[in-house]
Amino acid sequence: MRLFLLTYLLLCSALRAQAQDTILRRNGDEIKVHVLAITPTEVSYVPSTEPPSSDTLFMQAAEVFLIRYANGTKELISKPESASVLGRTPEEMTTQGREDARKHFKAPGAFWGTFGATAISIPVLGGLGGVAAGAAIAASPPNDKNLIVPDKTLLNDPNYARGYEKQAQRKKLGNAAAGFGVGLISGAAIWITIALANTTHF
Template sequence: MNINFLINKNMQKLLLLLVLVGALRPARAQTPAAPGPDTILRRDGQEIQGRVVVLTPTELRYLPAAPAPPDTLALPVAEVFLIRYANGTREVLPPAPAAGAPADPLAGLGTRQRDSLGRRDAATHYRTPGAFWGAAGAAFGASPVYGIAVPIVLSAKPVKPVNFQAPDQTLLLDPSYQHGYQQQANSTKRKQAWAGYATGTGAWAVLFGALLIAVASSWH
């Protein structure tokens, strides 16, 4: 047998074996690229590069980008406008209330709850003695027939917001609260007007009856 033929045959087998080994060898895992830094945009326009570690309602802690020391730093949330994370998402932080500004007393209440609170406060705090005494005076002085026009007019006119009496006047700035207060105040005014009319009518009837008795007595 030809020696060269045997050598070539063996070399072909060796090359084929190497190719098979290389194909079966697992590919080397690629090391994932390190994510880029987050960007913290302050309200004064300054940008800070780093990685956000903790975000609370009052404080933002972050790890600054190299070559800064590898220690977390803190920023008040009130000084941060926006966070642009390395994955492309953004988070805009709402501005903090001004120093000394009162907390919103209606925070956490829905529209119906604010309306209901307005009605309750109107029932407790709104008073309208003028409607009562105006209707009573009209019924007593002009007689119930003519005096009835006064409670009708008073009932038709809504209460002006300037006459609202809330435990906290800033509550009236909320539309839902003011709507509920308005409805209850109008109802209270109507009730007071007709109560005054009934009182005046009763007083007029007593006086009219007394006069009739006096006149009848004088005829005897």
């Protein structure tokens, strides 16, 4: 029962960590917030902090490139440079985004989160806790802090950003699947060892 409760709490924590909005500024900075309102001139928000803050802050809309909401939807605030300005077609920018994600995107949390949930849930759920945790982690949008790119301004191009994020999502799914497989094997070995050790005491 304790293991089931721990698995449930881990899953809730993973989901709670995603339940916040993200402001992506034009200079590449990312801020975790709860967006309150958007006007043509400014964005009002409450910073996402521990302990929670009740202070309402404001940012000039011209400084904001994009807002990613907690439910995964996005809203473009400032018009980005077009692909033609960068001298590349939309298809070329999408392809470059995918290639850069393959090279630079890292999502260790997808592996280790699924690994841990799988290993500890083996005695009670046969490792199915890892399936639930892995599915939740893999389905969530890539964390903005993990969007590592050679040049942050490339994210101002929607075609590049779309290609990068789609490939990043695939890598997250692959990492979660790997975490489940390794967690299932390692966890089973650990629990079998514990069971055998307890048996020898009788």
